[in-house]
Amino acid sequence: MNAVAATMGIERIGNMRCGVGESPVWHGGERALYWTDIPNRTLWRWDPSSGQSSSWQLPEMAGCMAMAADGGWLLAMESGLFRSTAFVPGMVAPLLRRVAKVTHAREGMRFNDGRCDRQGRFWAGTMVMxxxxxxxxxxxxxxxxxxxxxxxxxxxxxxxGLAFSPDGRTMYLSDSHPTRQLVWAFNYDIDTGTPSNQRVFVDMTALPGRPDGAAVDAEGCYWICGNDAGQIHRFTPAGKLDRSIAVPVAKPAMCAFGGEKLDTLYVTSIRTSDAEDPMSGAVFALQPGVQGLPEPMLKD
Structure with a gap:
Protein backbone atom coordinates (compact mmCIF):
# COMPACT_ATOMS: atom_id res chain seq x y z
CA MET A 1 0.00 0.00 0.00
CA ASN A 2 1.39 3.39 -0.99
CA ALA A 3 0.60 6.57 0.92
CA VAL A 4 1.05 9.81 -1.05
CA ALA A 5 1.95 13.05 0.71
CA ALA A 6 -0.81 15.61 1.06
CA THR A 7 0.80 18.16 -1.26
CA MET A 8 2.23 15.77 -3.88
CA GLY A 9 0.70 16.39 -7.29
CA ILE A 10 -2.52 17.87 -5.89
CA GLU A 11 -3.85 21.10 -7.36
CA ARG A 12 -6.66 23.28 -6.09
CA ILE A 13 -9.02 24.32 -8.86
CA GLY A 14 -10.57 27.78 -8.76
CA ASN A 15 -11.06 29.76 -5.56
CA MET A 16 -14.58 28.65 -4.62
CA ARG A 17 -15.29 27.12 -1.19
CA CYS A 18 -18.43 25.09 -0.75
CA GLY A 19 -20.40 24.36 2.37
CA VAL A 20 -20.71 20.76 1.22
CA GLY A 21 -19.22 20.12 -2.21
CA GLU A 22 -20.83 17.00 -3.67
CA SER A 23 -21.56 15.00 -6.81
CA PRO A 24 -18.70 16.03 -9.11
CA VAL A 25 -19.55 14.98 -12.68
CA TRP A 26 -17.20 15.29 -15.63
CA HIS A 27 -19.08 16.35 -18.78
CA GLY A 28 -16.99 14.89 -21.60
CA GLY A 29 -18.78 16.78 -24.36
CA GLU A 30 -18.13 20.14 -22.71
CA ARG A 31 -14.80 19.13 -21.17
CA ALA A 32 -15.99 20.67 -17.94
CA LEU A 33 -16.55 19.62 -14.33
CA TYR A 34 -19.89 20.15 -12.59
CA TRP A 35 -20.71 19.76 -8.90
CA THR A 36 -23.21 20.93 -6.31
CA ASP A 37 -22.81 22.88 -3.07
CA ILE A 38 -25.65 21.38 -1.07
CA PRO A 39 -26.39 23.85 1.78
CA ASN A 40 -25.74 26.91 -0.38
CA ARG A 41 -28.15 25.66 -3.08
CA THR A 42 -25.57 26.30 -5.76
CA LEU A 43 -24.47 24.39 -8.84
CA TRP A 44 -20.91 24.94 -10.07
CA ARG A 45 -19.18 24.47 -13.43
CA TRP A 46 -15.44 24.69 -14.01
CA ASP A 47 -13.68 24.79 -17.38
CA PRO A 48 -10.09 23.57 -16.98
CA SER A 49 -9.01 24.91 -20.39
CA SER A 50 -9.85 28.50 -19.48
CA GLY A 51 -9.76 28.23 -15.69
CA GLN A 52 -13.16 29.91 -15.60
CA SER A 53 -15.93 28.95 -13.17
CA SER A 54 -19.67 29.58 -13.38
CA SER A 55 -22.39 29.10 -10.79
CA TRP A 56 -26.17 29.04 -10.61
CA GLN A 57 -28.54 29.35 -7.66
CA LEU A 58 -31.07 26.53 -7.18
CA PRO A 59 -34.48 26.73 -5.47
CA GLU A 60 -33.74 23.71 -3.26
CA MET A 61 -30.69 21.85 -2.01
CA ALA A 62 -29.43 19.41 -4.64
CA GLY A 63 -27.64 16.35 -3.26
CA CYS A 64 -26.61 14.81 -6.57
CA MET A 65 -27.15 15.03 -10.30
CA ALA A 66 -26.67 13.22 -13.59
CA MET A 67 -26.27 14.25 -17.20
CA ALA A 68 -29.14 13.55 -19.59
CA ALA A 69 -28.75 12.53 -23.21
CA ASP A 70 -30.69 15.61 -24.40
CA GLY A 71 -28.04 17.94 -22.97
CA GLY A 72 -29.92 18.70 -19.76
CA TRP A 73 -29.56 17.36 -16.25
CA LEU A 74 -31.47 15.43 -13.60
CA LEU A 75 -31.09 16.81 -10.07
CA ALA A 76 -32.13 15.07 -6.84
CA MET A 77 -33.28 17.87 -4.56
CA GLU A 78 -35.30 18.23 -1.36
CA SER A 79 -38.79 17.52 -2.66
CA GLY A 80 -37.99 15.14 -5.49
CA LEU A 81 -36.27 14.79 -8.84
CA PHE A 82 -36.03 17.71 -11.26
CA ARG A 83 -35.09 17.91 -14.93
CA SER A 84 -33.23 20.98 -16.11
CA THR A 85 -32.11 22.44 -19.37
CA ALA A 86 -28.39 22.71 -20.00
CA PHE A 87 -26.47 25.02 -17.67
CA VAL A 88 -25.06 27.67 -19.97
CA PRO A 89 -22.43 30.11 -18.67
CA GLY A 90 -24.02 33.53 -18.43
CA MET A 91 -27.52 32.14 -17.94
CA VAL A 92 -29.15 33.72 -14.88
CA ALA A 93 -31.15 30.69 -13.70
CA PRO A 94 -31.76 27.17 -14.98
CA LEU A 95 -35.19 26.07 -16.15
CA LEU A 96 -36.36 23.30 -13.80
CA ARG A 97 -39.41 21.04 -13.77
CA ARG A 98 -40.12 18.35 -11.21
CA VAL A 99 -40.48 14.91 -12.80
CA ALA A 100 -40.95 12.88 -9.60
CA LYS A 101 -42.16 13.94 -6.17
CA VAL A 102 -40.82 12.05 -3.15
CA THR A 103 -42.65 11.91 0.19
CA HIS A 104 -40.06 11.54 2.91
CA ALA A 105 -40.59 9.52 6.08
CA ARG A 106 -40.21 12.65 8.23
CA GLU A 107 -39.47 16.34 7.90
CA GLY A 108 -35.91 17.57 7.58
CA MET A 109 -34.82 15.10 4.88
CA ARG A 110 -33.21 15.54 1.48
CA PHE A 111 -31.46 13.58 -1.22
CA ASN A 112 -27.76 12.92 -0.82
CA ASP A 113 -25.41 10.82 -2.98
CA GLY A 114 -26.45 9.31 -6.32
CA ARG A 115 -25.67 8.62 -9.99
CA CYS A 116 -26.82 6.63 -13.03
CA ASP A 117 -26.12 2.94 -13.53
CA ARG A 118 -24.44 1.79 -16.75
CA GLN A 119 -27.86 1.42 -18.40
CA GLY A 120 -28.96 4.99 -17.66
CA ARG A 121 -31.22 4.45 -14.64
CA PHE A 122 -30.76 7.04 -11.91
CA TRP A 123 -30.14 6.01 -8.30
CA ALA A 124 -30.10 8.32 -5.27
CA GLY A 125 -30.38 8.00 -1.50
CA THR A 126 -32.15 10.17 1.06
CA MET A 127 -31.10 11.10 4.59
CA VAL A 128 -32.22 12.97 7.69
CA MET A 129 -30.19 16.17 7.62
CA GLY A 161 -20.58 5.88 -2.08
CA LEU A 162 -22.95 4.76 -4.83
CA ALA A 163 -21.02 3.31 -7.78
CA PHE A 164 -21.12 0.52 -10.34
CA SER A 165 -18.46 -1.87 -11.61
CA PRO A 166 -17.26 -1.45 -15.22
CA ASP A 167 -19.56 -4.24 -16.44
CA GLY A 168 -22.43 -2.84 -14.37
CA ARG A 169 -23.08 -6.11 -12.57
CA THR A 170 -21.89 -5.00 -9.13
CA MET A 171 -23.42 -2.07 -7.26
CA TYR A 172 -21.63 -0.40 -4.34
CA LEU A 173 -23.26 1.63 -1.58
CA SER A 174 -21.90 3.05 1.66
CA ASP A 175 -23.43 4.42 4.82
CA SER A 176 -21.12 7.10 6.14
CA HIS A 177 -22.80 7.69 9.48
CA PRO A 178 -20.39 7.20 12.41
CA THR A 179 -22.52 4.33 13.74
CA ARG A 180 -22.31 2.43 10.41
CA GLN A 181 -19.15 3.18 8.39
CA LEU A 182 -19.76 0.29 5.99
CA VAL A 183 -19.48 -0.18 2.25
CA TRP A 184 -21.72 -2.86 0.75
CA ALA A 185 -21.56 -4.67 -2.57
CA PHE A 186 -24.61 -6.09 -4.35
CA ASN A 187 -25.14 -8.32 -7.32
CA TYR A 188 -26.86 -6.11 -9.89
CA ASP A 189 -29.29 -7.30 -12.56
CA ILE A 190 -28.56 -5.00 -15.49
CA ASP A 191 -31.81 -5.94 -17.24
CA THR A 192 -34.18 -5.10 -14.38
CA GLY A 193 -32.06 -2.72 -12.31
CA THR A 194 -32.43 -4.92 -9.23
CA PRO A 195 -29.70 -5.27 -6.57
CA SER A 196 -29.44 -8.51 -4.57
CA ASN A 197 -27.06 -10.44 -2.31
CA GLN A 198 -26.13 -7.48 -0.11
CA ARG A 199 -22.81 -8.09 1.62
CA VAL A 200 -20.11 -6.10 3.39
CA PHE A 201 -17.47 -5.04 0.87
CA VAL A 202 -15.40 -2.92 3.29
CA ASP A 203 -15.79 -2.27 7.01
CA MET A 204 -14.15 1.12 7.46
CA THR A 205 -14.41 1.32 11.23
CA ALA A 206 -10.78 0.21 11.49
CA LEU A 207 -9.58 2.44 8.63
CA PRO A 208 -8.95 6.21 8.49
CA GLY A 209 -12.11 8.17 7.79
CA ARG A 210 -15.80 7.51 7.25
CA PRO A 211 -16.85 6.22 3.81
CA ASP A 212 -18.26 9.10 1.76
CA GLY A 213 -18.59 9.62 -2.02
CA ALA A 214 -16.94 7.24 -4.46
CA ALA A 215 -15.96 6.41 -8.03
CA VAL A 216 -14.85 3.29 -9.93
CA ASP A 217 -11.84 3.26 -12.25
CA ALA A 218 -11.31 1.39 -15.52
CA GLU A 219 -9.60 -1.46 -13.65
CA GLY A 220 -12.71 -2.00 -11.55
CA CYS A 221 -11.20 -0.60 -8.36
CA TYR A 222 -13.35 1.44 -5.99
CA TRP A 223 -12.16 4.88 -4.84
CA ILE A 224 -13.85 6.38 -1.78
CA CYS A 225 -13.31 9.52 0.26
CA GLY A 226 -12.25 8.97 3.85
CA ASN A 227 -14.20 11.80 5.47
CA ASP A 228 -12.62 13.21 8.66
CA ALA A 229 -9.27 11.60 7.77
CA GLY A 230 -8.25 13.67 4.73
CA GLN A 231 -7.67 10.60 2.58
CA ILE A 232 -8.90 8.91 -0.60
CA HIS A 233 -8.79 5.11 -0.47
CA ARG A 234 -8.61 2.71 -3.41
CA PHE A 235 -9.97 -0.82 -2.94
CA THR A 236 -9.59 -3.72 -5.35
CA PRO A 237 -12.73 -5.56 -6.53
CA ALA A 238 -11.96 -8.08 -3.77
CA GLY A 239 -12.27 -5.37 -1.12
CA LYS A 240 -8.53 -5.14 -0.41
CA LEU A 241 -7.07 -1.72 0.38
CA ASP A 242 -4.67 -0.94 -2.47
CA ARG A 243 -3.55 2.59 -1.62
CA SER A 244 -4.46 5.74 0.29
CA ILE A 245 -3.85 9.26 -0.98
CA ALA A 246 -3.77 12.19 1.43
CA VAL A 247 -5.50 15.43 0.47
CA PRO A 248 -5.04 18.85 2.10
CA VAL A 249 -8.46 18.95 3.79
CA ALA A 250 -9.93 16.87 6.59
CA LYS A 251 -13.29 16.23 4.95
CA PRO A 252 -13.07 15.11 1.34
CA ALA A 253 -16.65 14.45 0.22
CA MET A 254 -16.73 12.80 -3.21
CA CYS A 255 -14.37 11.99 -6.06
CA ALA A 256 -14.85 11.65 -9.82
CA PHE A 257 -12.62 10.94 -12.79
CA GLY A 258 -12.35 13.56 -15.50
CA GLY A 259 -10.09 15.28 -17.96
CA GLU A 260 -9.68 14.44 -21.65
CA LYS A 261 -8.15 11.05 -20.84
CA LEU A 262 -10.22 10.51 -17.69
CA ASP A 263 -6.97 10.28 -15.76
CA THR A 264 -7.59 13.17 -13.37
CA LEU A 265 -9.31 12.53 -10.05
CA TYR A 266 -11.38 15.49 -8.88
CA VAL A 267 -12.22 15.71 -5.18
CA THR A 268 -14.82 17.94 -3.54
CA SER A 269 -14.80 18.73 0.17
CA ILE A 270 -16.80 20.05 3.13
CA ARG A 271 -16.09 23.41 4.72
CA THR A 272 -15.16 23.35 8.41
CA SER A 273 -13.10 25.70 10.58
CA ASP A 274 -11.22 28.32 8.56
CA ALA A 275 -8.55 28.51 11.23
CA GLU A 276 -7.93 24.77 11.42
CA ASP A 277 -8.69 23.83 7.80
CA PRO A 278 -8.27 26.93 5.60
CA MET A 279 -8.84 25.09 2.29
CA SER A 280 -11.86 23.12 3.46
CA GLY A 281 -14.72 23.34 0.99
CA ALA A 282 -12.34 23.65 -1.97
CA VAL A 283 -12.13 21.32 -4.97
CA PHE A 284 -8.92 19.54 -5.91
CA ALA A 285 -7.43 17.68 -8.87
CA LEU A 286 -4.77 14.99 -8.77
CA GLN A 287 -3.24 12.38 -11.07
CA PRO A 288 -3.75 8.94 -9.49
CA GLY A 289 -2.00 6.99 -12.26
CA VAL A 290 -5.13 5.19 -13.50
CA GLN A 291 -8.02 6.09 -15.78
CA GLY A 292 -11.67 6.32 -14.91
CA LEU A 293 -14.81 5.57 -16.90
CA PRO A 294 -17.19 7.97 -18.67
CA GLU A 295 -20.08 8.93 -16.38
CA PRO A 296 -23.29 7.28 -17.66
CA MET A 297 -26.09 9.52 -18.86
CA LEU A 298 -29.76 9.35 -17.93
CA LYS A 299 -31.72 7.36 -20.49
CA ASP A 300 -35.21 8.68 -21.23
Whole structure:
Protein backbone atom coordinates (compact mmCIF):
# COMPACT_ATOMS: atom_id res chain seq x y z
CA MET A 1 0.00 0.00 0.00
CA ASN A 2 1.39 3.39 -0.99
CA ALA A 3 0.60 6.57 0.92
CA VAL A 4 1.05 9.81 -1.05
CA ALA A 5 1.95 13.05 0.71
CA ALA A 6 -0.81 15.61 1.06
CA THR A 7 0.80 18.16 -1.26
CA MET A 8 2.23 15.77 -3.88
CA GLY A 9 0.70 16.39 -7.29
CA ILE A 10 -2.52 17.87 -5.89
CA GLU A 11 -3.85 21.10 -7.36
CA ARG A 12 -6.66 23.28 -6.09
CA ILE A 13 -9.02 24.32 -8.86
CA GLY A 14 -10.57 27.78 -8.76
CA ASN A 15 -11.06 29.76 -5.56
CA MET A 16 -14.58 28.65 -4.62
CA ARG A 17 -15.29 27.12 -1.19
CA CYS A 18 -18.43 25.09 -0.75
CA GLY A 19 -20.40 24.36 2.37
CA VAL A 20 -20.71 20.76 1.22
CA GLY A 21 -19.22 20.12 -2.21
CA GLU A 22 -20.83 17.00 -3.67
CA SER A 23 -21.56 15.00 -6.81
CA PRO A 24 -18.70 16.03 -9.11
CA VAL A 25 -19.55 14.98 -12.68
CA TRP A 26 -17.20 15.29 -15.63
CA HIS A 27 -19.08 16.35 -18.78
CA GLY A 28 -16.99 14.89 -21.60
CA GLY A 29 -18.78 16.78 -24.36
CA GLU A 30 -18.13 20.14 -22.71
CA ARG A 31 -14.80 19.13 -21.17
CA ALA A 32 -15.99 20.67 -17.94
CA LEU A 33 -16.55 19.62 -14.33
CA TYR A 34 -19.89 20.15 -12.59
CA TRP A 35 -20.71 19.76 -8.90
CA THR A 36 -23.21 20.93 -6.31
CA ASP A 37 -22.81 22.88 -3.07
CA ILE A 38 -25.65 21.38 -1.07
CA PRO A 39 -26.39 23.85 1.78
CA ASN A 40 -25.74 26.91 -0.38
CA ARG A 41 -28.15 25.66 -3.08
CA THR A 42 -25.57 26.30 -5.76
CA LEU A 43 -24.47 24.39 -8.84
CA TRP A 44 -20.91 24.94 -10.07
CA ARG A 45 -19.18 24.47 -13.43
CA TRP A 46 -15.44 24.69 -14.01
CA ASP A 47 -13.68 24.79 -17.38
CA PRO A 48 -10.09 23.57 -16.98
CA SER A 49 -9.01 24.91 -20.39
CA SER A 50 -9.85 28.50 -19.48
CA GLY A 51 -9.76 28.23 -15.69
CA GLN A 52 -13.16 29.91 -15.60
CA SER A 53 -15.93 28.95 -13.17
CA SER A 54 -19.67 29.58 -13.38
CA SER A 55 -22.39 29.10 -10.79
CA TRP A 56 -26.17 29.04 -10.61
CA GLN A 57 -28.54 29.35 -7.66
CA LEU A 58 -31.07 26.53 -7.18
CA PRO A 59 -34.48 26.73 -5.47
CA GLU A 60 -33.74 23.71 -3.26
CA MET A 61 -30.69 21.85 -2.01
CA ALA A 62 -29.43 19.41 -4.64
CA GLY A 63 -27.64 16.35 -3.26
CA CYS A 64 -26.61 14.81 -6.57
CA MET A 65 -27.15 15.03 -10.30
CA ALA A 66 -26.67 13.22 -13.59
CA MET A 67 -26.27 14.25 -17.20
CA ALA A 68 -29.14 13.55 -19.59
CA ALA A 69 -28.75 12.53 -23.21
CA ASP A 70 -30.69 15.61 -24.40
CA GLY A 71 -28.04 17.94 -22.97
CA GLY A 72 -29.92 18.70 -19.76
CA TRP A 73 -29.56 17.36 -16.25
CA LEU A 74 -31.47 15.43 -13.60
CA LEU A 75 -31.09 16.81 -10.07
CA ALA A 76 -32.13 15.07 -6.84
CA MET A 77 -33.28 17.87 -4.56
CA GLU A 78 -35.30 18.23 -1.36
CA SER A 79 -38.79 17.52 -2.66
CA GLY A 80 -37.99 15.14 -5.49
CA LEU A 81 -36.27 14.79 -8.84
CA PHE A 82 -36.03 17.71 -11.26
CA ARG A 83 -35.09 17.91 -14.93
CA SER A 84 -33.23 20.98 -16.11
CA THR A 85 -32.11 22.44 -19.37
CA ALA A 86 -28.39 22.71 -20.00
CA PHE A 87 -26.47 25.02 -17.67
CA VAL A 88 -25.06 27.67 -19.97
CA PRO A 89 -22.43 30.11 -18.67
CA GLY A 90 -24.02 33.53 -18.43
CA MET A 91 -27.52 32.14 -17.94
CA VAL A 92 -29.15 33.72 -14.88
CA ALA A 93 -31.15 30.69 -13.70
CA PRO A 94 -31.76 27.17 -14.98
CA LEU A 95 -35.19 26.07 -16.15
CA LEU A 96 -36.36 23.30 -13.80
CA ARG A 97 -39.41 21.04 -13.77
CA ARG A 98 -40.12 18.35 -11.21
CA VAL A 99 -40.48 14.91 -12.80
CA ALA A 100 -40.95 12.88 -9.60
CA LYS A 101 -42.16 13.94 -6.17
CA VAL A 102 -40.82 12.05 -3.15
CA THR A 103 -42.65 11.91 0.19
CA HIS A 104 -40.06 11.54 2.91
CA ALA A 105 -40.59 9.52 6.08
CA ARG A 106 -40.21 12.65 8.23
CA GLU A 107 -39.47 16.34 7.90
CA GLY A 108 -35.91 17.57 7.58
CA MET A 109 -34.82 15.10 4.88
CA ARG A 110 -33.21 15.54 1.48
CA PHE A 111 -31.46 13.58 -1.22
CA ASN A 112 -27.76 12.92 -0.82
CA ASP A 113 -25.41 10.82 -2.98
CA GLY A 114 -26.45 9.31 -6.32
CA ARG A 115 -25.67 8.62 -9.99
CA CYS A 116 -26.82 6.63 -13.03
CA ASP A 117 -26.12 2.94 -13.53
CA ARG A 118 -24.44 1.79 -16.75
CA GLN A 119 -27.86 1.42 -18.40
CA GLY A 120 -28.96 4.99 -17.66
CA ARG A 121 -31.22 4.45 -14.64
CA PHE A 122 -30.76 7.04 -11.91
CA TRP A 123 -30.14 6.01 -8.30
CA ALA A 124 -30.10 8.32 -5.27
CA GLY A 125 -30.38 8.00 -1.50
CA THR A 126 -32.15 10.17 1.06
CA MET A 127 -31.10 11.10 4.59
CA VAL A 128 -32.22 12.97 7.69
CA MET A 129 -30.19 16.17 7.62
CA UNK A 130 -29.65 16.21 11.40
CA UNK A 131 -27.07 13.44 11.60
CA UNK A 132 -27.01 13.62 15.40
CA UNK A 133 -30.34 11.77 15.40
CA UNK A 134 -28.78 8.71 13.72
CA UNK A 135 -32.22 8.18 12.17
CA UNK A 136 -32.40 5.28 9.71
CA UNK A 137 -35.25 6.79 7.68
CA UNK A 138 -33.16 7.10 4.56
CA UNK A 139 -34.04 5.16 1.43
CA UNK A 140 -32.35 4.36 -1.85
CA UNK A 141 -34.50 5.19 -4.86
CA UNK A 142 -34.33 4.11 -8.49
CA UNK A 143 -35.69 6.34 -11.24
CA UNK A 144 -36.27 5.64 -14.91
CA UNK A 145 -38.54 7.16 -17.49
CA UNK A 146 -40.93 4.20 -17.78
CA UNK A 147 -41.41 3.34 -14.09
CA UNK A 148 -40.84 6.69 -12.40
CA UNK A 149 -39.27 6.71 -8.93
CA UNK A 150 -39.22 3.52 -6.84
CA UNK A 151 -37.88 2.97 -3.28
CA UNK A 152 -35.61 -0.08 -3.37
CA UNK A 153 -33.60 -0.13 -0.11
CA UNK A 154 -34.54 1.26 3.31
CA UNK A 155 -33.13 1.71 6.85
CA UNK A 156 -30.24 3.89 5.70
CA UNK A 157 -28.83 6.69 7.83
CA UNK A 158 -26.44 8.52 5.50
CA UNK A 159 -26.33 6.79 2.09
CA UNK A 160 -23.18 7.50 0.11
CA GLY A 161 -20.58 5.88 -2.08
CA LEU A 162 -22.95 4.76 -4.83
CA ALA A 163 -21.02 3.31 -7.78
CA PHE A 164 -21.12 0.52 -10.34
CA SER A 165 -18.46 -1.87 -11.61
CA PRO A 166 -17.26 -1.45 -15.22
CA ASP A 167 -19.56 -4.24 -16.44
CA GLY A 168 -22.43 -2.84 -14.37
CA ARG A 169 -23.08 -6.11 -12.57
CA THR A 170 -21.89 -5.00 -9.13
CA MET A 171 -23.42 -2.07 -7.26
CA TYR A 172 -21.63 -0.40 -4.34
CA LEU A 173 -23.26 1.63 -1.58
CA SER A 174 -21.90 3.05 1.66
CA ASP A 175 -23.43 4.42 4.82
CA SER A 176 -21.12 7.10 6.14
CA HIS A 177 -22.80 7.69 9.48
CA PRO A 178 -20.39 7.20 12.41
CA THR A 179 -22.52 4.33 13.74
CA ARG A 180 -22.31 2.43 10.41
CA GLN A 181 -19.15 3.18 8.39
CA LEU A 182 -19.76 0.29 5.99
CA VAL A 183 -19.48 -0.18 2.25
CA TRP A 184 -21.72 -2.86 0.75
CA ALA A 185 -21.56 -4.67 -2.57
CA PHE A 186 -24.61 -6.09 -4.35
CA ASN A 187 -25.14 -8.32 -7.32
CA TYR A 188 -26.86 -6.11 -9.89
CA ASP A 189 -29.29 -7.30 -12.56
CA ILE A 190 -28.56 -5.00 -15.49
CA ASP A 191 -31.81 -5.94 -17.24
CA THR A 192 -34.18 -5.10 -14.38
CA GLY A 193 -32.06 -2.72 -12.31
CA THR A 194 -32.43 -4.92 -9.23
CA PRO A 195 -29.70 -5.27 -6.57
CA SER A 196 -29.44 -8.51 -4.57
CA ASN A 197 -27.06 -10.44 -2.31
CA GLN A 198 -26.13 -7.48 -0.11
CA ARG A 199 -22.81 -8.09 1.62
CA VAL A 200 -20.11 -6.10 3.39
CA PHE A 201 -17.47 -5.04 0.87
CA VAL A 202 -15.40 -2.92 3.29
CA ASP A 203 -15.79 -2.27 7.01
CA MET A 204 -14.15 1.12 7.46
CA THR A 205 -14.41 1.32 11.23
CA ALA A 206 -10.78 0.21 11.49
CA LEU A 207 -9.58 2.44 8.63
CA PRO A 208 -8.95 6.21 8.49
CA GLY A 209 -12.11 8.17 7.79
CA ARG A 210 -15.80 7.51 7.25
CA PRO A 211 -16.85 6.22 3.81
CA ASP A 212 -18.26 9.10 1.76
CA GLY A 213 -18.59 9.62 -2.02
CA ALA A 214 -16.94 7.24 -4.46
CA ALA A 215 -15.96 6.41 -8.03
CA VAL A 216 -14.85 3.29 -9.93
CA ASP A 217 -11.84 3.26 -12.25
CA ALA A 218 -11.31 1.39 -15.52
CA GLU A 219 -9.60 -1.46 -13.65
CA GLY A 220 -12.71 -2.00 -11.55
CA CYS A 221 -11.20 -0.60 -8.36
CA TYR A 222 -13.35 1.44 -5.99
CA TRP A 223 -12.16 4.88 -4.84
CA ILE A 224 -13.85 6.38 -1.78
CA CYS A 225 -13.31 9.52 0.26
CA GLY A 226 -12.25 8.97 3.85
CA ASN A 227 -14.20 11.80 5.47
CA ASP A 228 -12.62 13.21 8.66
CA ALA A 229 -9.27 11.60 7.77
CA GLY A 230 -8.25 13.67 4.73
CA GLN A 231 -7.67 10.60 2.58
CA ILE A 232 -8.90 8.91 -0.60
CA HIS A 233 -8.79 5.11 -0.47
CA ARG A 234 -8.61 2.71 -3.41
CA PHE A 235 -9.97 -0.82 -2.94
CA THR A 236 -9.59 -3.72 -5.35
CA PRO A 237 -12.73 -5.56 -6.53
CA ALA A 238 -11.96 -8.08 -3.77
CA GLY A 239 -12.27 -5.37 -1.12
CA LYS A 240 -8.53 -5.14 -0.41
CA LEU A 241 -7.07 -1.72 0.38
CA ASP A 242 -4.67 -0.94 -2.47
CA ARG A 243 -3.55 2.59 -1.62
CA SER A 244 -4.46 5.74 0.29
CA ILE A 245 -3.85 9.26 -0.98
CA ALA A 246 -3.77 12.19 1.43
CA VAL A 247 -5.50 15.43 0.47
CA PRO A 248 -5.04 18.85 2.10
CA VAL A 249 -8.46 18.95 3.79
CA ALA A 250 -9.93 16.87 6.59
CA LYS A 251 -13.29 16.23 4.95
CA PRO A 252 -13.07 15.11 1.34
CA ALA A 253 -16.65 14.45 0.22
CA MET A 254 -16.73 12.80 -3.21
CA CYS A 255 -14.37 11.99 -6.06
CA ALA A 256 -14.85 11.65 -9.82
CA PHE A 257 -12.62 10.94 -12.79
CA GLY A 258 -12.35 13.56 -15.50
CA GLY A 259 -10.09 15.28 -17.96
CA GLU A 260 -9.68 14.44 -21.65
CA LYS A 261 -8.15 11.05 -20.84
CA LEU A 262 -10.22 10.51 -17.69
CA ASP A 263 -6.97 10.28 -15.76
CA THR A 264 -7.59 13.17 -13.37
CA LEU A 265 -9.31 12.53 -10.05
CA TYR A 266 -11.38 15.49 -8.88
CA VAL A 267 -12.22 15.71 -5.18
CA THR A 268 -14.82 17.94 -3.54
CA SER A 269 -14.80 18.73 0.17
CA ILE A 270 -16.80 20.05 3.13
CA ARG A 271 -16.09 23.41 4.72
CA THR A 272 -15.16 23.35 8.41
CA SER A 273 -13.10 25.70 10.58
CA ASP A 274 -11.22 28.32 8.56
CA ALA A 275 -8.55 28.51 11.23
CA GLU A 276 -7.93 24.77 11.42
CA ASP A 277 -8.69 23.83 7.80
CA PRO A 278 -8.27 26.93 5.60
CA MET A 279 -8.84 25.09 2.29
CA SER A 280 -11.86 23.12 3.46
CA GLY A 281 -14.72 23.34 0.99
CA ALA A 282 -12.34 23.65 -1.97
CA VAL A 283 -12.13 21.32 -4.97
CA PHE A 284 -8.92 19.54 -5.91
CA ALA A 285 -7.43 17.68 -8.87
CA LEU A 286 -4.77 14.99 -8.77
CA GLN A 287 -3.24 12.38 -11.07
CA PRO A 288 -3.75 8.94 -9.49
CA GLY A 289 -2.00 6.99 -12.26
CA VAL A 290 -5.13 5.19 -13.50
CA GLN A 291 -8.02 6.09 -15.78
CA GLY A 292 -11.67 6.32 -14.91
CA LEU A 293 -14.81 5.57 -16.90
CA PRO A 294 -17.19 7.97 -18.67
CA GLU A 295 -20.08 8.93 -16.38
CA PRO A 296 -23.29 7.28 -17.66
CA MET A 297 -26.09 9.52 -18.86
CA LEU A 298 -29.76 9.35 -17.93
CA LYS A 299 -31.72 7.36 -20.49
CA ASP A 300 -35.21 8.68 -21.23
Missing amino acids: DMSRAADDGQLYRYDFSDGVTPVLSSLITPN
